[in-house]
Amino acid sequence: MKSSSLEIWEEMARKPVGGYKEGLDSEKKFLIENLSEDEKVLDIGSGFGRVLEVLSPKVKEIIGIDNDEEAVKESVKLNENNKKVKVLLMDAENLEFSDGEFGIVTCLGGTPSNFGKTRNKIYSEIKRVLKKKGLFFCSVYNEDALKDRVNYYEKYYSGKYTLNKETGYVEVKDKFVSEQFSQDQMKNILNENGFEVLKTIKAGVLNIFLSRSK
Ligand SMILES: C[S@@+](CC[C@H](N)C(=O)[O-])C[C@H]1O[C@@H](n2cnc3c(N)ncnc32)[C@H](O)[C@@H]1O
Numbered sequence: 001m002k003s004s005s006l007e008i009w010e011e012m013a014r015k016p017v018g019g020y021k022e023g024l025d026s027e028k029k030f031l032i033e034n035l036s037e038d039e040k041v042l043d044i045g046s047g048f049g050r051v052l053e054v055l056s057p058k059v060k061e062i063i064g065i066d067n068d069e070e071a072v073k074e075s076v077k078l079n080e081n082n083k084k085v086k087v088l089l090m091d092a093e094n095l096e097f098s099d100g101e102f103g104i105v106t107c108l109g110g111t112p113s114n115f116g117k118t119r120n121k122i123y124s125e126i127k128r129v130l131k132k133k134g135l136f137f138c139s140v141y142n143e144d145a146l147k148d149r150v151n152y153y154e155k156y157y158s159g160k161y162t163l164n165k166e167t168g169y170v171e172v173k174d175k176f177v178s179e180q181f182s183q184d185q186m187k188n189i190l191n192e193n194g195f196e197v198l199k200t201i202k203a204g205v206l207n208i209f210l211s212r213s214k
Contacts, residue, residue: 022204
Protein backbone atom coordinates (compact mmCIF):
# COMPACT_ATOMS: atom_id res chain seq x y z
CA MET A 1 0.00 0.00 0.00
CA LYS A 2 1.32 3.43 -0.97
CA SER A 3 2.10 5.66 1.99
CA SER A 4 3.35 9.15 1.08
CA SER A 5 1.02 11.75 -0.46
CA LEU A 6 3.34 11.81 -3.48
CA GLU A 7 3.17 8.03 -4.07
CA ILE A 8 -0.60 8.10 -3.63
CA TRP A 9 -1.09 10.98 -6.10
CA GLU A 10 1.30 9.32 -8.57
CA GLU A 11 -0.50 5.97 -8.42
CA MET A 12 -3.84 7.69 -9.04
CA ALA A 13 -2.66 10.19 -11.68
CA ARG A 14 -0.78 7.63 -13.79
CA LYS A 15 -3.99 5.59 -14.20
CA PRO A 16 -6.84 7.90 -13.28
CA VAL A 17 -10.46 6.72 -13.30
CA GLY A 18 -13.90 8.40 -13.39
CA GLY A 19 -13.98 12.16 -12.87
CA TYR A 20 -10.22 12.27 -12.25
CA LYS A 21 -9.54 10.77 -15.69
CA GLU A 22 -11.88 13.17 -17.44
CA GLY A 23 -10.42 16.14 -15.52
CA LEU A 24 -6.74 15.31 -16.07
CA ASP A 25 -7.20 14.37 -19.76
CA SER A 26 -9.11 17.60 -20.47
CA GLU A 27 -6.51 19.63 -18.57
CA LYS A 28 -3.72 18.28 -20.80
CA LYS A 29 -5.71 19.08 -23.95
CA PHE A 30 -6.60 22.59 -22.70
CA LEU A 31 -2.97 23.29 -21.86
CA ILE A 32 -1.59 22.19 -25.22
CA GLU A 33 -4.29 24.04 -27.18
CA ASN A 34 -3.63 27.33 -25.39
CA LEU A 35 0.15 27.24 -25.01
CA SER A 36 2.61 29.78 -26.44
CA GLU A 37 5.68 27.75 -27.23
CA ASP A 38 8.45 30.34 -26.97
CA GLU A 39 8.08 31.07 -23.31
CA LYS A 40 9.99 30.15 -20.19
CA VAL A 41 7.58 28.22 -17.93
CA LEU A 42 7.33 27.73 -14.16
CA ASP A 43 5.31 24.73 -12.91
CA ILE A 44 4.24 25.18 -9.28
CA GLY A 45 3.72 22.01 -7.20
CA SER A 46 5.28 19.86 -9.92
CA GLY A 47 4.88 16.61 -7.91
CA PHE A 48 6.30 13.57 -9.71
CA GLY A 49 6.61 15.65 -12.92
CA ARG A 50 3.38 14.93 -14.80
CA VAL A 51 3.09 18.46 -16.25
CA LEU A 52 6.85 18.71 -16.88
CA GLU A 53 6.56 15.57 -19.00
CA VAL A 54 3.67 17.02 -21.06
CA LEU A 55 5.19 20.47 -21.54
CA SER A 56 8.92 19.97 -21.94
CA PRO A 57 8.80 18.93 -25.64
CA LYS A 58 6.67 22.00 -26.38
CA VAL A 59 8.34 24.93 -24.58
CA LYS A 60 11.71 26.71 -24.49
CA GLU A 61 12.53 25.90 -20.88
CA ILE A 62 10.54 24.68 -17.87
CA ILE A 63 11.32 24.85 -14.16
CA GLY A 64 9.29 22.77 -11.69
CA ILE A 65 9.17 23.59 -8.00
CA ASP A 66 7.72 21.56 -5.14
CA ASN A 67 8.02 21.78 -1.35
CA ASP A 68 8.05 17.97 -1.01
CA GLU A 69 11.65 16.71 -0.94
CA GLU A 70 10.71 13.24 -2.17
CA ALA A 71 8.84 14.69 -5.18
CA VAL A 72 11.80 16.85 -6.15
CA LYS A 73 14.25 13.92 -5.86
CA GLU A 74 12.07 11.72 -8.05
CA SER A 75 11.47 14.27 -10.78
CA VAL A 76 15.12 15.43 -10.84
CA LYS A 77 16.04 11.79 -11.50
CA LEU A 78 13.36 11.33 -14.17
CA ASN A 79 14.55 14.45 -16.01
CA GLU A 80 18.31 14.15 -15.57
CA ASN A 81 18.88 13.84 -19.32
CA ASN A 82 16.41 16.52 -20.33
CA LYS A 83 18.27 19.84 -20.65
CA LYS A 84 15.03 21.84 -20.90
CA VAL A 85 13.83 20.77 -17.44
CA LYS A 86 15.03 21.87 -14.02
CA VAL A 87 13.35 20.89 -10.73
CA LEU A 88 13.94 22.73 -7.44
CA LEU A 89 12.90 22.29 -3.82
CA MET A 90 11.01 25.48 -3.04
CA ASP A 91 7.84 26.71 -1.36
CA ALA A 92 5.40 28.58 -3.59
CA GLU A 93 4.95 31.11 -0.77
CA ASN A 94 8.50 32.36 -1.37
CA LEU A 95 9.52 31.93 -4.98
CA GLU A 96 13.26 32.45 -5.39
CA PHE A 97 12.94 34.02 -8.86
CA SER A 98 13.16 37.56 -10.22
CA ASP A 99 10.14 39.74 -10.95
CA GLY A 100 8.75 39.07 -14.44
CA GLU A 101 11.04 36.08 -15.07
CA PHE A 102 8.39 33.79 -16.65
CA GLY A 103 6.00 34.09 -19.59
CA ILE A 104 3.82 31.23 -18.30
CA VAL A 105 3.10 29.78 -14.85
CA THR A 106 1.20 26.50 -14.47
CA CYS A 107 -0.33 25.08 -11.29
CA LEU A 108 -2.31 22.00 -12.29
CA GLY A 109 -3.79 18.69 -11.15
CA GLY A 110 -5.93 20.72 -8.73
CA THR A 111 -2.85 21.92 -6.80
CA PRO A 112 -4.34 25.31 -5.77
CA SER A 113 -7.04 23.32 -3.94
CA ASN A 114 -4.27 22.48 -1.47
CA PHE A 115 -3.10 26.06 -0.76
CA GLY A 116 -5.42 26.63 2.23
CA LYS A 117 -4.84 29.85 4.16
CA THR A 118 -1.64 30.68 2.29
CA ARG A 119 -3.33 31.02 -1.09
CA ASN A 120 -3.24 34.82 -1.44
CA LYS A 121 0.47 34.90 -0.61
CA ILE A 122 1.05 32.23 -3.29
CA TYR A 123 -1.03 34.04 -5.94
CA SER A 124 0.86 37.26 -5.23
CA GLU A 125 4.17 35.43 -5.70
CA ILE A 126 2.89 33.92 -8.98
CA LYS A 127 1.88 37.38 -10.19
CA ARG A 128 5.27 38.83 -9.20
CA VAL A 129 7.34 36.27 -11.16
CA LEU A 130 5.08 36.50 -14.24
CA LYS A 131 5.74 39.05 -16.98
CA LYS A 132 3.06 41.72 -17.42
CA LYS A 133 0.25 40.00 -19.35
CA GLY A 134 1.92 36.64 -18.70
CA LEU A 135 -0.31 33.55 -18.71
CA PHE A 136 -1.37 31.54 -15.67
CA PHE A 137 -2.89 28.06 -16.14
CA CYS A 138 -4.46 26.51 -13.06
CA SER A 139 -7.05 23.95 -12.02
CA VAL A 140 -9.01 23.29 -8.83
CA TYR A 141 -11.54 20.70 -7.70
CA ASN A 142 -14.98 21.84 -8.82
CA GLU A 143 -18.29 22.05 -6.94
CA ASP A 144 -19.37 18.57 -8.11
CA ALA A 145 -16.14 16.75 -7.27
CA LEU A 146 -17.00 15.63 -3.74
CA LYS A 147 -18.16 12.09 -4.59
CA ASP A 148 -14.97 11.28 -6.53
CA ARG A 149 -12.82 13.05 -3.95
CA VAL A 150 -14.36 11.03 -1.10
CA ASN A 151 -13.74 7.78 -3.03
CA TYR A 152 -10.09 8.83 -3.35
CA TYR A 153 -9.72 9.80 0.34
CA GLU A 154 -11.52 6.63 1.47
CA LYS A 155 -9.23 4.47 -0.65
CA TYR A 156 -5.98 6.02 0.58
CA TYR A 157 -6.67 7.94 3.79
CA SER A 158 -9.57 6.06 5.39
CA GLY A 159 -10.03 7.08 9.05
CA LYS A 160 -7.30 9.72 8.69
CA TYR A 161 -9.23 12.67 7.28
CA THR A 162 -11.96 15.07 8.32
CA LEU A 163 -14.59 16.33 5.89
CA ASN A 164 -16.96 19.28 5.99
CA LYS A 165 -19.76 17.97 3.77
CA GLU A 166 -21.21 21.43 3.15
CA THR A 167 -18.07 23.14 1.93
CA GLY A 168 -16.05 20.13 0.72
CA TYR A 169 -13.14 21.17 2.96
CA VAL A 170 -10.95 18.14 3.74
CA GLU A 171 -7.99 17.89 6.08
CA VAL A 172 -5.60 14.97 6.22
CA LYS A 173 -3.81 15.76 9.45
CA ASP A 174 -0.14 16.75 9.10
CA LYS A 175 -0.32 16.13 5.33
CA PHE A 176 -2.59 18.49 3.41
CA VAL A 177 -5.88 20.35 3.18
CA SER A 178 -8.07 20.24 0.09
CA GLU A 179 -10.91 22.52 -1.02
CA GLN A 180 -13.23 22.83 -3.99
CA PHE A 181 -14.33 25.95 -5.88
CA SER A 182 -17.02 26.85 -8.42
CA GLN A 183 -15.99 28.75 -11.55
CA ASP A 184 -17.40 31.98 -10.09
CA GLN A 185 -15.61 31.55 -6.74
CA MET A 186 -12.32 30.93 -8.51
CA LYS A 187 -12.83 33.80 -10.97
CA ASN A 188 -13.26 36.14 -7.97
CA ILE A 189 -10.15 34.79 -6.27
CA LEU A 190 -8.09 35.21 -9.45
CA ASN A 191 -9.52 38.66 -10.06
CA GLU A 192 -8.78 39.84 -6.52
CA ASN A 193 -5.20 38.64 -6.97
CA GLY A 194 -4.58 40.56 -10.20
CA PHE A 195 -5.51 38.03 -12.90
CA GLU A 196 -8.04 38.37 -15.70
CA VAL A 197 -9.71 35.05 -16.59
CA LEU A 198 -9.56 34.44 -20.36
CA LYS A 199 -11.04 30.92 -20.58
CA THR A 200 -12.44 28.32 -18.24
CA ILE A 201 -13.76 24.79 -18.66
CA LYS A 202 -15.34 22.30 -16.30
CA ALA A 203 -14.29 18.67 -16.83
CA GLY A 204 -14.60 15.68 -14.50
CA VAL A 205 -13.51 16.75 -11.01
CA LEU A 206 -11.81 19.94 -12.17
CA ASN A 207 -12.49 23.55 -13.05
CA ILE A 208 -9.63 24.60 -15.33
CA PHE A 209 -8.59 28.23 -15.95
CA LEU A 210 -6.42 30.21 -18.30
CA SER A 211 -5.87 33.72 -16.94
CA ARG A 212 -3.58 36.64 -17.69
CA SER A 213 -1.69 38.85 -15.28
CA LYS A 214 -3.33 42.32 -15.36
C1 LIG B 1 -2.12 17.27 -6.20
S1 LIG B 1 -0.38 17.26 -6.40
C2 LIG B 1 -0.29 17.74 -8.13
C3 LIG B 1 1.06 17.52 -8.74
C4 LIG B 1 1.20 17.99 -10.19
N1 LIG B 1 0.97 19.41 -10.34
C5 LIG B 1 0.28 17.22 -11.12
O1 LIG B 1 -0.59 17.86 -11.73
O2 LIG B 1 0.45 16.00 -11.25
C6 LIG B 1 0.05 18.79 -5.55
C7 LIG B 1 1.55 19.07 -5.42
O3 LIG B 1 1.73 20.41 -4.98
C8 LIG B 1 2.76 20.46 -4.00
N2 LIG B 1 2.54 21.66 -3.17
C9 LIG B 1 1.47 21.92 -2.37
N3 LIG B 1 1.64 23.12 -1.75
C10 LIG B 1 2.83 23.61 -2.18
C11 LIG B 1 3.57 24.80 -1.90
N4 LIG B 1 3.12 25.71 -1.03
N5 LIG B 1 4.77 24.98 -2.51
C12 LIG B 1 5.26 24.05 -3.37
N6 LIG B 1 4.60 22.91 -3.68
C13 LIG B 1 3.41 22.69 -3.10
C14 LIG B 1 2.62 19.13 -3.26
O4 LIG B 1 3.82 18.79 -2.58
C15 LIG B 1 2.26 18.18 -4.40
O5 LIG B 1 3.41 17.60 -4.98
